[in-house]
Amino acid sequence: MLQIEHLTKYYGKFPALQDLNLEIGDRQLHGFVGPNGAGKTTTMRILATLMAPTSGTASVDGVNVVKNAHEARKLIGYMPDFFGTYDNMKCSEYLDFYGRCYRIGAKERARMTAQLLELVQLEDKAEEYVDSLSRGMKQRLCLARSLIHDPKLLILDEPASGMDPRARADMKGILRTLREMGKSVLISSHILPELSEMCDSLTILDHGHLVFSGSVENLSDMMNGNAPLDIRLAEGSGETAVEQAVTCLKELPCVTEILQEEPLLLRVRVDGGEDVCSAVLREMMVRGLPVCDFHRAPMNLEKVFMEVTQDA
Amino acid sequence: MLNPILSFSARRRMRSFRTMLIAAGYTLVLLLLAFFMMQSLMGSYVSIAAANAGVNAYAVLIVAQFALLVLIAPAMTSGAIAGERERRTLELLLVTNTRSFRIVAGKTLESFALLCLLIVCGLPVMCLTMLAGVSLFQILLGEAFLLAVAFAAACVGTLASALSRSTVLAAVLSYLMILAIGVLTAMPMILGYPQRITDVVYDTARYAELTPGGALKMISPVLLMNPGFALVALIQEETRVLNSYMEYREWGRILATWRMMDRAGCGTVALVSSGLIAASGFVLMCVSTLLVRPGKKHRKSGRK
Numbered sequence: 361m362l363q364i365e366h367l368t369k370y371y372g373k374f375p376a377l378q379d380l381n382l383e384i385g386d387r388q389l390h391g392f393v394g395p396n397g398a399g400k401t402t403t404m405r406i407l408a409t410l411m412a413p414t415s416g417t418a419s420v421d422g423v424n425v426v427k428n429a430h431e432a433r434k435l436i437g438y439m440p441d442f443f444g445t446y447d448n449m450k451c452s453e454y455l456d457f458y459g460r461c462y463r464i465g466a467k468e469r470a471r472m473t474a475q476l477l478e479l480v481q482l483e484d485k486a487e488e489y490v491d492s493l494s495r496g497m498k499q500r501l502c503l504a505r506s507l508i509h510d511p512k513l514l515i516l517d518e519p520a521s522g523m524d525p526r527a528r529a530d531m532k533g534i535l536r537t538l539r540e541m542g543k544s545v546l547i548s549s550h551i552l553p554e555l556s557e558m559c560d561s562l563t564i565l566d567h568g569h570l571v572f573s574g575s576v577e578n579l580s581d582m583m584n585g586n587a588p589l590d591i592r593l594a595e596g597s598g599e600t601a602v603e604q605a606v607t608c609l610k611e612l613p614c615v616t617e618i619l620q621e622e623p624l625l626l627r628v629r630v631d632g633g634e635d636v637c638s639a640v641l642r643e644m645m646v647r648g649l650p651v652c653d654f655h656r657a658p659m660n661l662e663k664v665f666m667e668v669t670q671d672a
Numbered sequence: 673m674l675n676p677i678l679s680f681s682a683r684r685r686m687r688s689f690r691t692m693l694i695a696a697g698y699t700l701v702l703l704l705l706a707f708f709m710m711q712s713l714m715g716s717y718v719s720i721a722a723a724n725a726g727v728n729a730y731a732v733l734i735v736a737q738f739a740l741l742v743l744i745a746p747a748m749t750s751g752a753i754a755g756e757r758e759r760r761t762l763e764l765l766l767v768t769n770t771r772s773f774r775i776v777a778g779k780t781l782e783s784f785a786l787l788c789l790l791i792v793c794g795l796p797v798m799c800l801t802m803l804a805g806v807s808l809f810q811i812l813l814g815e816a817f818l819l820a821v822a823f824a825a826a827c828v829g830t831l832a833s834a835l836s837r838s839t840v841l842a843a844v845l846s847y848l849m850i851l852a853i854g855v856l857t858a859m860p861m862i863l864g865y866p867q868r869i870t871d872v873v874y875d876t877a878r879y880a881e882l883t884p885g886g887a888l889k890m891i892s893p894v895l896l897m898n899p900g901f902a903l904v905a906l907i908q909e910e911t912r913v914l915n916s917y918m919e920y921r922e923w924g925r926i927l928a929t930w931r932m933m934d935r936a937g938c939g940t941v942a943l944v945s946s947g948l949i950a951a952s953g954f955v956l957m958c959v960s961t962l963l964v965r966p967g968k969k970h971r972k973s974g975r976k
């Protein structure tokens with residue numbers, strides 16, 4: 361559906377995006393995550409044919425977005441990270457207006473407008489002015505706008521920002537419906553856990569570089585593989601016990617990092633899987649250290665996000 | 673299919689209270705002017721001097737409408753493209769494969785339509801002067817001139833708007849552009865006019881030979897593009913205000929041009945001039961088209 365090859369964008373001398381390669385299949389919900397300034401909007405604007413890349417190409421359904429922008433626009437629905445609404449315009453007119461800009465016939469337009477307002481649950485607001493809508497409603501209206509010409513690929517730039525939890529849940533529902541309708545969706549966000557719940561695959565960007573790309577399971581597997589060990593010593597064991605534990609761990613070659621989180625809690629990074637962990641525990645037991653809790657701290661996605669983006 | 677940018681912008685405009693206020697204000701100003709100019713005609717006894725009131729009222733109304741249109745147009749059109757940029761809806765329009773020309777034409781025609789509305793509001797007031805003997809033809813000629821000016825003003829406003837990032841900047845720029853156009857096109861008059869025109873005008877024999885068409889050709893086309901010049905032609909046609917000055921040779925080039933204008937027929941000059949004004953407006957509109965492109969003006973301003 362979407363293929364991005366060596367996409368690079370410089371603003372003057374500033375590299376906003378460097379050599380991005382990505383492929384998204386049909387009927388896929390693909391998440392695009394990264395901190396502020398990662399280059400998400402830059403990528404999406406290039407895909408939406410609003411900006412030419414410095415180098416590299418991208419194609420949607422085989423249509424090159426750089427060289428054949430005219431055709432590509434028919435396949436792409438773009439929802440930017442701002443509203444772009446008019447004053448003194450009603451919701452149904454707003455959709456009708458863009459429908460006419462796309463040169464959709466009157467009958468089809470009326471049908472689409474009604475159908476889309478229903479999809480984004482704004483049927484009862486059809487005759488109200490766009491100005492009077494709440495932020496979340498405006499966002500949903502803009503989503504409807506990006507769908508008016510029945511595009512194959514949807515590019516949504518932070519569609520859920522500023523929404524309350526219920527509205528976010530609704531948005532997820534809408535996106536699932538869209539996937540069922542056979543559309544591919546590229547959606548960006550700052551919040552990894554939110555995306556991971558609904559996306560089939562994910563891309564993490566940082567400072568214009570691709571940090572991770574793959575399915576959500578892959579990401580957590582990858583991260584859990586080197587999740588740190590939390591080792592707690594029994595209450596009442598003195599400082600000497602802690603020192604002994606630290607020296608013991610330092611002697612083990614598989615331990616790469618030791619952090620004293622709390623007086624009695626050590627967070628240890630090990631190089632290896634579960635067998636290595638058990639070896640560590642065995643060694644500590646042999647030395648008679650007062651270990652009362654020993655487990656691998658599960659990584660949550662927020663931590664993963666922080667971890668992945670900090671050292672790029 | 674009617675240009676959606678035209679129809680939807682117009683609909684939005686008509687929904688705003690400001691539009692009604694402007695139309696009402698415009699009509700009121702004209703009515704008051706007509707009232708004061710034609711008061712002398714309203715009594716039971718009408719003097720000879722008062723008979724001229726209708727003719728003078730015509731001149732005043734045309735000048736007033738011209739001034740009001742030129743004042744209002746920039747304020748009305750400044751939002752055309754700059755407003756779309758401010759709201760960032762321009763990009764959204766461009767991704768719909770709407771061509772720049774369609775956007776610019778829609779926006780210009782929408783501003784023009786509003787100015788037409790004002791002109792139509794002023795029409796009944798203009799017709800009052802018919803009571804004092806101004807001909808229908810003369811009124812239609814005046815309206816044609818006003819329409820041409822309104823169209824050109826809308827085009828200038830849209831061009832200024834296409835050049836600017838903000839609505840306020842666009843309004844300021846379009847006032848400046850209108851002023852510049854007024855001054856630049858009056859240059860032939862101010863800077864001295866080719867010798868050949870004075871040669872003909874003050875040579876009785878050659879002046880007598882001159883056909884109206886020939887006279888028209890002798891007037892600089894740049895000057896014909898000046899709305900002020902067209903305005904003078906229009907008023908001269910009706911009021912002959914210039915006649916008393918025509919005898920003074922010292923007025924030199926300026927008078928020469930006016931006499932040439934008289935020879936060509938003031939009505940014709942006004943009509944040709946209006947046509948040229950509208951045509952140059954169209955050229956400006958095409959120039960604006962080149963300025964409406966995606967990405968060009970995008971800068972990350974005022975974002976989180």
Ligand SMILES: Nc1ncnc2c1ncn2[C@@H]1O[C@H](COP(=O)(O)OP(=O)(O)OP(=O)(O)O)[C@@H](O)[C@H]1O
Pocket residue numbers: 371374375376394395396397398399400401402403441550970971972976
């Ligand atoms: N028009 C521009 N001119 C110069 N630099 C720009 C421009 N647009 C973006 N940048 C820079 O490019 C980088 C990437 O910006 P981009 O908007 O793509 O980030 P983002 O991932 O969308 O961030 P956010 O989460 O804040 O929306 C930023 O460092 C930004 O400063």
Ligand SMILES: [Mg+2]
Pocket residue numbers: 400401402441517
């Ligand atoms: Mg962004």
